[in-house]
Amino acid sequence: MSLWRQIARGLRALTHRSAADRDVGDEVQHYLEQATAAHLARGLSPEAALRAARLELGSMTSVREEVRSSGWEDLVATVFADLRYASRRLRSAPGFAVVTVLTLGLGIGATTAIFTVLNGLVFRPLPFREPNRLVMLWETNRDYPQILVSYPNYLDWHGRLRAFEDVALYDGFAQFTLT
Numbered sequence: 242m243s244l245w246r247q248i249a250r251g252l253r254a255l256t257h258r259s260a261a262d263r264d265v266g267d268e269v270q271h272y273l274e275q276a277t278a279a280h281l282a283r284g285l286s287p288e289a290a291l292r293a294a295r296l297e298l299g300s301m302t303s304v305r306e307e308v309r310s311s312g313w314e315d316l317v318a319t320v321f322a323d324l325r326y327a328s329r330r331l332r333s334a335p336g337f338a339v340v341t342v343l344t345l346g347l348g349i350g351a352t353t354a355i356f357t358v359l360n361g362l363v364f365r366p367l368p369f370r371e372p373n374r375l376v377m378l379w380e381t382n383r384d385y386p387q388i389l390v391s392y393p394n395y396l397d398w399h400g401r402l403r404a405f406e407d408v409a410l411y412d413g414f415a416q417f418t419l420t
Contacts, residue, residue, distance in 0.1 A: 251314035265308050273298055376405075 252259035273294055280290035298304060309315060331338040362416055369375065378398070380388040391397070395410045 245284075247312070251312055252319075254314040255317060256311065262305075262309075265305050269301055270300075272300075341394070361374050378408075 250261075276297055276371035277287075277290045280293045281287065281291075285293060331341070366372065367375070378390065380390055380394065382388065390410065392410065395408070399408045
């Protein structure tokens, strides 16, 4: 069956349930008649042919339910039924509904914030052509092995260093007091 026919059949089953149920019933009845005719052609009596066809087919109700549940529309109908049930349950306990909505909101907000931070720090590459060639320079003396570079020294380095393509200054430890 083509995709368009499956979609049309599913929409019809969702909007006109009784007509779709009649169609399924007609299909099952037609199959039973065809199977009975095949058994009659083999030489069985009409009663024996009908009994053999029913045994071959199984329960008519279970066959109808199996045919109904084989399409995508059954999943959609189940999801809508679950949503209606959930909304009824939440309306019956408004306090629980408020706590549930707040918990979901906090969880989604926290997850979004964490992913945003991780996306910027971990998942995205550094905005440089060759980030593996980045180096960090600092000053040293006898008492301190690593001292942040002062701005005047940075200006000297920027003007004199030829071994590097570019030099930039970064102070990740700056603390500001807002008043």
